Amino acid sequence: MPAKMFVDSTRDESSLRVGIVTIMISLQNITKAFGDKVLFDNASLMIREGSRIGLVGPNGSGKSTLFSMILGRAEPDSGEIERPTKARFGYLAQEPETVNLDKTVFELATELPEDLKAAEQALHEIEQRIHQLDQQDDAPERSRLLLQMGHLQSSFEMLGGYELEHRAEEILCGLGFRVSDFKRPARELSGGWLMRISLARLLLLPQDVLLLDEPTNHLDLESVLWLQRFLLGARGTLLLVSHDREFLNNLVTSVVDIDHGRLVEYRGNYDGFLEAKTQRRDQLLAAKKNQDREVERQERFIERFRAKATKARQVQSRIKALEKIDRIQIETDPDVLSFRFPQPDPSGHRVVTLEGVVKRYGDLSVYDGLDFTVERGERLALVGPNGAGKSTLMKIVAGVLDVDKGRRTIGHNVQLAYYTQYRLDMLDSEATVLENAMRSGRRHSESVVRSVLGRFLFPGDEVFKRAGVLSGGEKSRLALVKILLNPPNLLMLDEPTIHLDIQSVQALIEALSGYTGTLITISHDVHFLRQTVNNVVRIEQGSMRRYLGGYAYYEEKWNQEQEALLAARTGETTPVKPPPVRVAPDTSKSDPTAEATRGFKSKEQRRQEAEHRKRNGSSRRKLEQRLHHVEARVVELEAQQQVLVTVLEDPETYTRAELAQKYNRDLQQLQADLDRYNAEWEDLVEELDGMD
Ligand SMILES: Nc1ncnc2c1ncn2[C@@H]1O[C@H](COP(=O)(O)OP(=O)(O)OP(=O)(O)O)[C@@H](O)[C@H]1O
Numbered sequence: 001m002p003a004k005m006f007v008d009s010t011r012d013e014s015s016l017r018v019g020i021v022t023i024m025i026s027l028q029n030i031t032k033a034f035g036d037k038v039l040f041d042n043a044s045l046m047i048r049e050g051s052r053i054g055l056v057g058p059n060g061s062g063k064s065t066l067f068s069m070i071l072g073r074a075e076p077d078s079g080e081i082e083r084p085t086k087a088r089f090g091y092l093a094q095e096p097e098t099v100n101l102d103k104t105v106f107e108l109a110t111e112l113p114e115d116l117k118a119a120e121q122a123l124h125e126i127e128q129r130i131h132q133l134d135q136q137d138d139a140p141e142r143s144r145l146l147l148q149m150g151h152l153q154s155s156f157e158m159l160g161g162y163e164l165e166h167r168a169e170e171i172l173c174g175l176g177f178r179v180s181d182f183k184r185p186a187r188e189l190s191g192g193w194l195m196r197i198s199l200a201r202l203l204l205l206p207q208d209v210l211l212l213d214e215p216t217n218h219l220d221l222e223s224v225l226w227l228q229r230f231l232l233g234a235r236g237t238l239l240l241v242s243h244d245r246e247f248l249n250n251l252v253t254s255v256v257d258i259d260h261g262r263l264v265e266y267r268g269n270y271d272g273f274l275e276a277k278t279q280r281r282d283q284l285l286a287a288k289k290n291q292d293r294e295v296e297r298q299e300r301f302i303e304r305f306r307a308k309a310t311k312a313r314q315v316q317s318r319i320k321a322l323e324k325i326d327r328i329q330i331e332t333d334p335d336v337l338s339f340r341f342p343q344p345d346p347s348g349h350r351v352v353t354l355e356g357v358v359k360r361y362g363d364l365s366v367y368d369g370l371d372f373t374v375e376r377g378e379r380l381a382l383v384g385p386n387g388a389g390k391s392t393l394m395k396i397v398a399g400v401l402d403v404d405k406g407r408r409t410i411g412h413n414v415q416l417a418y419y420t421q422y423r424l425d426m427l428d429s430e431a432t433v434l435e436n437a438m439r440s441g442r443r444h445s446e447s448v449v450r451s452v453l454g455r456f457l458f459p460g461d462e463v464f465k466r467a468g469v470l471s472g473g474e475k476s477r478l479a480l481v482k483i484l485l486n487p488p489n490l491l492m493l494d495e496p497t498i499h500l501d502i503q504s505v506q507a508l509i510e511a512l513s514g515y516t517g518t519l520i521t522i523s524h525d526v527h528f529l530r531q532t533v534n535n536v537v538r539i540e541q542g543s544m545r546r547y548l549g550g551y552a553y554y555e556e557k558w559n560q561e562q563e564a565l566l567a568a569r570t571g572e573t574t575p576v577k578p579p580p581v582r583v584a585p586d587t588s589k590s591d592p593t594a595e596a597t598r599g600f601k602s603k604e605q606r607r608q609e610a611e612h613r614k615r616n617g618s619s620r621r622k623l624e625q626r627l628h629h630v631e632a633r634v635v636e637l638e639a640q641q642q643v644l645v646t647v648l649e650d651p652e653t654y655t656r657a658e659l660a661q662k663y664n665r666d667l668q669q670l671q672a673d674l675d676r677y678n679a680e681w682e683d684l685v686e687e688l689d690g691m692d
């Protein structure tokens, strides 16, 4: 056990070194089944030291189980797993671990693993003993202790024990925390941010083997990019479960596919794997076609000559030959039964109204006077940049988050349900899948519930599993089934497709296609959004804009707008006058230049102007407020622009062509926005000047 390794002073120092231990995990003829469900059937895999492997397979195929077996937390039914005992294994579980919520972000991120804690403790004890010996002057014992302390210190140093705080800061910031968050207690954070802390703690120390189960589910794009860079630079062996194609493509040296109980390794990146797998399937299909044709020919022969005594021998031999043929099996997608989900009673016309909502997190203002209305039958997608406040808005609408100011009014007869990947507490882990689904709150016959479960890929006896043992994706599906069996008339889904495999996403899309209630959703899955919503609300910098059409319409409109902004900018001729310096005009003080100009005006003119100013007092205040807002936006946009430029200057960014393109597009958008705001700023300044 690593904990022992560290405090054992009799050990050779070199064996403590990380990276020198040769790591080779081998799995040989592994079999693992839960009841009738066979996850691994004679599966073998050799994991080379320093390789970065992407582990893929549909929901419930056994990815997380394989991790548990590699970690020694679960045993295979048969077969051998060999792993070096001296290696450090770092593991990020798919679901959030329980942490002490009273601790701060920084305390949690720098919490030492048991072995390092023991090493630290041992160091402390040795120091004390040396100190005591000083007085008694026992020279041999003293040098023995000093030597032991030296060993411990160097291994502690090797594991980065002395620079933890500095590294922790770097990692936390890379994962999207602000320095001002470090002191926040964990209980103020959402599930996604807690996962980021767990990830930070893992990355803090060098690991020989790092097992990450869907690490990108909780990260925004920038943090994904940071993590990718970090992992590319890290030593050790990496095993990764992820649905993020780009992330896998840029990181992995091979892909291991769980394919009907076998572990099939494909060297190269994820795209290469997909291509190879498609080719393999095409080849199999072609082979199966040939086989089918051959079988058919034999069967025709048998049929034709069965009655003829002269051919009896040939017929018999062909029957035998047919029996011997090893038929090629190709898994086809399970049949999707057509099923009409129950529908909710209609709500009133106004489903929810927010008026003047103010929401802040510490000194971060997310909404400052937001008005928002949702009407019956709308199917809204909330979109916008990361951190714009989409989930916050959904939580406010759902009533799970209080606002600092403003009103939330729920319409007549509205029943709502709110789903996120972190709200799996809606399942009873001791009850079976079927029992959980039966407790949807609406009476359904068992056969109806079973057919819905079947549609969400819980076939046959799978429905008798305890919910507690389900895989991440299976839990999400069950929670969704429970909602769909008793749908509310206001359904809120925050990232519902996370953890779901392609088939489950399709089942959800189909279930939602017949839904008659009001839907609000947030998703990064463009395919899902295109199929489900009829209205898009873009949230940015605390304000929102509606696009009255489906997601494809929004995409088109958004692109057009960006192009128009760009064109407006490039179409501009040389500025007529030098742009004014960006400082808010201080209208309370008299301006000496203005005084001088004023000197040329008649008394009457000045009186009229004063009158006019008075009348325009309120519109002036409005203009000033707008001016302040525009200035703040310009400052923010310039900061964002700076970040993007830095990222785009980094050669690493171009290892992900799609991402680099996206960042370039973002930069163009930003520049267009900046131009728009700058133009508005000039107009406002001019207008205010004109008032003077
Ligand atoms: N203790 C258990 N008893 C019964 N079944 C179990 C147990 N543990 C896991 N399973 C089942 O084994 C299958 C594999 O689970 P696992 O968590 O490894 O899947 P996964 O590939 O990680 O899926 P996902 O993509 O949804 O995370 C699932 O069908 C799960 O229900």
Ligand SMILES: [Mg+2]
Pocket: 063, 064, 065, 094, 213, 471, 472, 473
């Ligand atoms: Mg899993």
